[in-house]
Amino acid sequence: MNYSEAKEKFISTWGALGTLWGINKAMAQIHALLWISPEPLSMEDIMEELHISRGNTSMNLRQLMDWGIVFKESKPGERKEYFVSEKDVQELARQVAKERSRREIKPVIKVLKDVSRIESDGTAKTEELIKQTKALYDLADNADTMMNKIVNQESNWITKTLMKLIK
Amino acid sequence: MNYSEAKEKFISTWGALGTLWGINKAMAQIHALLWISPEPLSMEDIMEELHISRGNTSMNLRQLMDWGIVFKESKPGERKEYFVSEKDVQELARQVAKERSRREIKPVIKVLKDVSRIESDGTAKTEELIKQTKALYDLADNADTMMNKIVNQESNWITKTLMKLIK
DNA sequence: TTAAACTTTCAAAACATTTTGAAAGTTTAA
């Protein structure tokens, strides 16, 4: 596999993965392109590389900036804007985890909490609703907390957790 | 919030979450309905509750069964088939993690591995491609392993990990 | 100011996914 093949494979795979996880193809591919580019790229560059329209490029770059994983950069003496991606994989993970948690996980956790706290009327179906949504709430809340801790590199988190278990 | 409100809220939220994560609404809602139902439900029951067509119900039940989180159940003396969901939240999480890993994560990890192992020609762009895809590979591989371990309830995993760190 | 260089917006078009419902298929009781 040579450079071009590898590059194409990476970009298209990243795009497909994005789609599968609810991130659109263009957004994922722009990110992939910037991720492996040693130089900042202009909108023009991106449009050419990925064969996508100006509008599409503009909208998805904005989204990537909203996510905090792509930044604008201006070169002195040039009118054009350039774009670079966050290059540190830990920071990328942290940022993605943070955004997904905020946008997608937290709101669901809130609903689960509310639903699981309705008052029981003693019927089997109400009991089951409460029991099952409570179980999901506990799982989701734990998973969310854990994910954020891991990704936030509280490297001594494992140690702390263990301390609590021991004492 | 009374039972009906809570139930509707849970089902619709679960459906919305599914959509956001690339699982279709009907599939997620059928799962939600079965998750909180103390009794097995027939296709008819599900169609009525969720106002979806027979075909849709059939296809999505099959998918849920493929995922290993919904099962067929037959009542003695009845021709109709009934459906129940896995009720244990740990088992649900395990099953979902396993399937997502198999279908969506593992294939990407393989591509990252292949791409990150191309031979360098010494140019900056090739070096960057290798470096950045390698970083993603390490992250994804670790995250996948970790997720599976956590979810597989190797409850002493944290302990084991710490042991390795200490020794 | 002006106009050139560039970016953003947004309605319409293209594309993709989901849903429907009727026909085909399957199973079972008699």
Place this chain on the structure above:
DNA sequence: TTAAACTTTCAAAATGTTTTGAAAGTTTAA
């Protein structure tokens, strides 16, 4: 067997999402 009860399939319709591209907007150099 047959026919009733039930499930699955699948092409067409509905719905939802993404992409385009041209017009509007913005910024900057002169």
